[in-house]
Amino acid sequence: MHFTSFLENGKLTIALTGEIDHHCAKAYIQIINSKIEAYMPQVCVLDFRDVTFVDSSGIAVVINALRNMSQIEGKLLLSGISPQPMRVFRASGIDKLVEIREAVS
């Protein structure tokens, strides 16, 4: 698994792709963690534009990223969320913990 990421003025954007379920959640968590550790950004943006499905394992991925970013006193932002992941994030209440920008339809 490989995700494109770029760092600009202390803001790290990680472009996630595919379907986030239990089968691959560990890999997403590890990749995001290692990128945050490597770049120590002030802001980390998880770009969900090319994520086509999320279940509760995706919530765990976001919570792990949130934890890592708060350890380095940084901020986490989710962007490009399409309707299916948005419903999962709303049902779990995670939309109250992180700033979410929905996909422009």
Add this chain to the structure above:
Amino acid sequence: MKFDNYMVLEFPSRSTNEAFARSAVACFAAQMDPTLEELGDIRTAVSEAVTNCIVHAYPNEIGNITLRCRILKDNVLDIVIRDKGVGIADVEQARRPSFTTGGAERSGMGFTIMESFMTNFEVSSVSGKGTTVHMRRRLQRRK
């Protein structure tokens, strides 16, 4: 009970089958002319139920999971997902949001999501015998 159509699947509790199961149910449900939102909700609920079987019912072995879908009258999709795994000791506790015995890649929100995305949701479990999740979703009739 009268039903129009049904399908039954049996597969081992391998995590690659999470995607297979939710996609198979979505394909079956397509004949009911669901909205994208309804289809998304159904895929998510099936993914949660099957993941529970894989993570919790068979923690140290590969076991069988059966999935049955029926189309009932009034455009209701009826889904039963059954395992013969370890069972849930305390169903009420398991249904509570954020309760999990899983690892860091689990969030404890699976039951909450199934409950909020489906019209009906029931869990029955016998310790050492297995767990059955029975859920229904009524789909809007589109003109």
